[in-house]
Amino acid sequence: MMHSPPPDLDRVFAALSDPTRRALIERLDAEEELSVSELAAPLAMSLPAVMKHLDVLEKAGLIARQKVGRRVGCRLTAGPMEDAMGWLARYQRFWTESLDRLAAALETKG
Structure with missing residues (x-):
């Protein structure tokens, strides 16, 4: 039986699938805020485009x-x-665990 992640995790994985959003996350800190302008500064895209990425990150929590x-x-x-x-x-x-079992099996055969 296949287990799928809960819907909230689907949003998290979808948000993190984009390299621009990962770059934004890497610049952020839980204790210190950065302004949208500060986050957008190093990116080669418009402020509205950055805002769309931030919307996705915010919806994912x-x-x-x-x-x-x-x-x-x-x-x-x-x-x-x-x-x-x-x-x-x-x-x-x-x-x-699977790789440990494989290593053990290879050691017993060798």
């Missing part, structure tokens, strides 16, 4: 935005990424 006056600050929210890591950890254990 990976970032939080806060508007104060004219400034929109963004910060990382790590919870959804931790959930994704927990889901992936099951498969890491599977592959580790």
Whole structure:
């Protein structure tokens, strides 16, 4: 029986599948906000394009935005990424155990 990730994880994995969104995530910190302009500065794309990427990240729960006056600050929210890591950890254990069994089988034959 195939187990699929919960819908929230689908959003997280979809959001992280894009290299621009991963670059935005890498620049963010959970404790210090960066403005949208600061996040957009190193990217070779328009501010509206960056905003669309930020929308996807926010819908996935990976970032939080806060508007104060004219400034929109963004910060990382790590919870959804931790959930994704927990889901992936099951498969890491599977592959580790499988490779350990393979190594043991090869050692007994050699």
